[in-house]
Amino acid sequence: MRVELENLTKRWGDAIGADGVNLEVDHGEFVAFLGPSGCGKTTTLLMIAGIYKPTAGVIRFDGQVVNKLAPKDRNIGMVFQSYALYPHMNVFQNISYPLKLKKVPQEEMRKRVERVAEMMGIGHLLDRKPAQLSGGQQQRVALGRALVKEPQLLLFDEPLSNLDARLRLSMRSEIKRLQLDLGITSIYVTHDQVEAMTMADRIAVMKDGKVQAYDRPEELYDRPRTLFIAGFIGNPPMNFVDVEVVQVDNTFHARRQGLDLPLPADRGEKAAQDRPVIMGIRPEDVSIADEGIAGEVYVVEPLGRDDLVDVQINGAHLRVLADPALNLRIGDQVKLKINTDKVQFFDPQTELSLLWN
């Protein structure tokens, strides 16, 4: 099913939940809503589900306006962070509830529930009450309940947030696999950018009720259009340094005290302004080298595979991913090499990218 949101807005008096959301989700696509807490992800999702009535704007399913359609008529499956299993029903009753409401005959209902339960690996738990299940099992039941009526649209509201890190990882790939196999259009709300990057075909980055960007994950990562997106996407987050970009002879240089970086011509040309700009550079694009910019190690955070090293250069801080074998200590003098093919530039006033707008 194809979903289109046009200028979708939700207000409660002065409080704004969603503010003119525009986007379309293609048939079979997996889209993530990504953004910090309170940015309107759940609000938008609940409007799509028909629980909230939009203050303004239009929701279309396959071209049909569904604003006035009751939730029960939208053929949607939904999975919640809280699982939202009915505590007084056992697993079988929970999963079969949507079918019961559709008046599916007993025999067919049993078959379909068993098939879904088998698919989710919870076939042996059908007699249990939700309180007798682990968090991961409960989430599988919730997923089963959402899938059993073969919905045309799946909505996920931070379904993995309550699970421990390892389970989250395996459920992540499982949900993705399932979605691919079944080909159901899906919208997945999360504030975990790794989840969004790994699972989604496209990501809608939200802030203050507005969609900041809506694009493929690689695009958002390599070509962030705003400072917010650049800072929000990527882990560890991008470094930002105030610089001046000047032209010396035929090359452009990014300069500040203790730093003079020759830039590739295409980026340098766009970044050259008559005032200071913000330079962004990801930690993995900076490396410790024999030659380069001189700095002093300020903090070392071991991450296991890498050390995240905070290097101070004349008052500016750069986080760098370094080889633990270097065994860096606080106070060590180091030299940094920056991959200038990957640097980003932003206008400090508008916070828009100077490269991609």
Add this chain to the structure above:
Amino acid sequence: MSSPQQSDPVTPSGQKAVLVGHGLALVGAVMALVGFYLPWLGFVGGRGLVATLSGARIGAGPVIRLGENVVVFRGSPTSYLVVVAAVIALLVVGLAFRRRRLTGWDGLTLITAGLLPLLVLWGQFGAAQREAGKVGILIQTQYGLVLVYLALLAVFAAGILHVRNYSRQNPSFRNTLGAYAFMSPATFLVLVFFLIPVVLLAVLSLTDLSSANFGEPWNFIGLENYRRMFSDRFFPKILGNTIFYVVTTLVFFNVGLALVLALLTAHINRRASFFFRLIWLLPRITPSVVYIVMWKRFTQVPPYGIINQFAGWLGIDYQPYWLNEAPWVFVILVNGFVGASFGMIIFTSAIEAIPKDLITAAKVDGASTLQVIRDITLPMLRWPLLFVTTYQTLSLLVSFEYILLLTQGGPGLYTTEVWALTAYKRALFTYFGSNQWAYGAAWGFVLVAIGIVLSIIYLRVFQFDQLVQEPKIDVL
């Protein structure tokens, strides 16, 4: 999670439900206002507050006379001052208690705090009693009782302090003290207000004590009172009345209406539902005498009665005294309107405690509003439902004050007389001036026994122990 269902219904049918909710709320509000407060404002034939209270003497004294034969004891300004002083004194002592330092002064404050209200009340009760003696019966001592309870509390606190001081000097006593200390207030209440009276009642019911042989030595006459009770010509009638009264009021109002109200108010917007609930609480917080006076006004013959006033406007000529016409209807309405608010509050809070996600999930799963109520809300209200049913059965069983004030069990012979009312009348209220205390005690004791048996059955059948959750932390 405790916010009400703020989800905006999207469907036209949802909007209709909201409209119906608002409409019903409005009707309820108007009804309550008309029924309870307009008579006071001179709505009927220019007779208002003054008329209703005609003959009322509202002074500084502890007693208000309402009409011909009703007296309300309300306590005097002095008594309120004394109580305020007592509370302050208690606070002072409480603080000293927290500092773990008690002086002789604290003891003195305590004694004052404990005894002064008692003394004042003693005098005032006397005045009230005398006043009541002049006009008939004494009703409505609730304000006075509050004072008595406060005074008892003060004395009780003094006792605790003593025990505490004692335990400080005796460590072995101290170790077991905690358990007793936590149980003691409840034990005290049960003992003084239940066990002792029940034993007295049982003993009394085996005697021939009455105002006829008062002053002479009284005799134990075995089960004679019980034999007399069960062979009373009106015994079946009274039993039937009681069952009818309890079951009908319970099903239609204390549980039924309460549930409907809670569900309705959960589906309308927050401010409207608050107002609506407040209105349904009015009957409960209105003093019973006033409440009944209003209902009587409601049902009067022309030109006083409000029902008949409306009937007149509608051109209906049949305008009887409705209370005589349909006594049960009003007995049940009067009790039901008060009783519904208890369940309503319990159900409302239980409904609001249902996680919003569950409701959302059910709607997305394809449930209509009614199906959500049937499949999610009601099953999750199971315990509150059982609790309210149990509690209200017992309290209806022993309630009689509204019936006494409204119909006195009439009209005619035993038409609306219930068990508790019979017990009261036999013991304390007769047309011929003879108080058959012992015989009344027999009626009362059987009622208590029924109550206890019912409680045990409820506890068993509904497995109340399951209401008490297993502790999350294992006790080591």
